[in-house]
Amino acid sequence: MLLDERKKRILHAVVDDYINTAEPVGSRTIARKHELGLSSATIRNEMADLEDMGYLSQPHTSAGRVPSDKGYRFYVDELMNVRELTAEEAESIKVALENRINEIGELVRRASKIMSTITNYTSVAVTPQIRRVTIKTARVVPVDSEKALVIVVTSGNIIKNRIIKLPESISDNTLNRISNILEAHLVGKTLEKANLPAIVSTLERDYMPRVQLAPIIEALEYCFNQLNESELYLEGATNIFNFPEFRDVFKAREFLNVLDEKQTLRRILGSAANKNGITVQIGEENELDAIKNCSLVTATYSFGDNVIGSIGVLGPTRMEYSKVVSYMNFIRKRINIEINRIFGENTDE
């Protein structure tokens, strides 16, 4: 059954009110605060209908109404007003995201930080875990007489490095030669296509003893593994204490425990990353039991046609959806723009 205009207006009012106050909303309150031109009795009848339809629920018989997950869902899909940011808001975010950032990790971290401070919820973000990332350089740099540094830089300027201990002193020239061979084999390749055994045999043909190569190859593998692992940023974890729904220590603890499980968080964000654009997951819609009283707004960001990562805002189901989505929309666009700048048009086709 569809909702008529009046029911929509009332549902809208209830959700707005509950989001603001965190208290069950009564018919009188609606009649007073919102100019609907209806008496509390009429509203009462409508609210009873909305409850029958599953959009609202009552904590107990003589309390006001609280939106159900279905109610929030309808609100998010049909009712809420997503606004454009003002010129000033837009500008300040824009500046914060383009200022001196040459690295994709830093970009995503800052975006997450911004979302968390603006919305007062918890923000989570993952850096790209892109198999498509290509290697821009891979070198071995001498550090001292017995140690060297293996460096890998990929498109997006993601840098990984690893100190290695050389089995015996190797001359700078030799390291340079090795670096050149590494680059010849690796530059422009994706991680998947990197063929380490081929490098080993080329180097051996060049009279490099295998024992000296071992730590270098090991370090390269280490760097590649690190590149495959996306990093996860978390901001504003303690913001939940601002919300009455978490004034119970057990609730708060459960929430914070979820945030401690990086692996789980990554999965949650990842599952939203399949879809394009902005996704809102409300309460029971979340897979994870521990956040079934929370909502998660995620946005994906892309390079070219490929979704490469996502950023999310996690808060109580009683979330300021319109605010979060409005900002998320904008930030998402900015991230995409900045990513294109960082990856650079010419180095990655």
Next chain:
Amino acid sequence: MLLDERKKRILHAVVDDYINTAEPVGSRTIARKHELGLSSATIRNEMADLEDMGYLSQPHTSAGRVPSDKGYRFYVDELMNVRELTAEEAESIKVALENRINEIGELVRRASKIMSTITNYTSVAVTPQIRRVTIKTARVVPVDSEKALVIVVTSGNIIKNRIIKLPESISDNTLNRISNILEAHLVGKTLEKANLPAIVSTLERDYMPRVQLAPIIEALEYCFNQLNESELYLEGATNIFNFPEFRDVFKAREFLNVLDEKQTLRRILGSAANKNGITVQIGEENELDAIKNCSLVTATYSFGDNVIGSIGVLGPTRMEYSKVVSYMNFIRKRINIEINRIFGENTDE
């Protein structure tokens, strides 16, 4: 006034009991659990004395006794048994700290992690912020046609790097020449003694236009700044939820907020770092109001004769001091040993 043997035994019993149960300890409990050969009445009298002297206090008239900060202080200084770790405990920590760690940051982070999981409290650690750190290498490595990577490695194998955008394409050879000049000027120097202007003039004498040098110098400065900033690691923040003293949300929030303020934490740890060895700060002895119901056990670690950083365990004043100190003793020793290994005897005199 000094405490006689019997008072000490009773105080010891009260503190032990309270640490275990978190409930005020009554005279009957002591008489029953601990074989002191005294009736509850006698113990009652002694406890009244201990209260007069300030070692114990009563939450309310008809409750048992709770140790005061002064009581804990006496316990820590005179009563508690610090034990040696068993061979197995020692071995497993030893292995965890030497396994594949070539970097001082990673070492400290793992030590912190170990302390937090073993003790179930929150652990904090700062990496060295050493002006005495010397530069082992400084290079500019080409990344692609328009970007390069500036790398600085110091003793202790602390690595910092920064991507720069070159104003115009510079050949690999030139970058190599620049790297050589950087190394000539910087290797073996401490950060303080690094003379960037001298490098600029040397490079200019070598016909490098200043505009091309600017981003390189800037990146070096960035790396040096990063090196001056010590990193801070935090483990087991949510452990506080295990303790009844934090079942009040406001308490928990206050505690977690302190942990969010990296700057404050650094100061707290730093102020303990003046002293040598292990320090225990109990309740009101802490500067910071927000942790006046907590105790902090800190240990410093050193390279050579210089204290270069510290690691701390933060928990309720009702802390298992003897356990924490026992483990801290051992971990501190291990960190010192590993640091000497990582810094290496020959590269830093």
Next chain:
DNA sequence: AATTAGCACTCTTCTTGGTCGAGTGCTAAC
């Protein structure tokens, strides 16, 4: 036929008062 006023009813929250039990402090006996 839709809306509204009115009212009885329900359920939570807050307060009050009373009991229970743990633990103390004091006194007198050992």
Next chain:
DNA sequence: GTTAGCACTCGACCAAGAAGAGTGCTAATT
């Protein structure tokens, strides 16, 4: 000096009652 005994204190717990917010239903109104 130690201990048994007892009156006393105070928080924890529970039940009963009052207050208040909000509902659902019925009957009156538009």
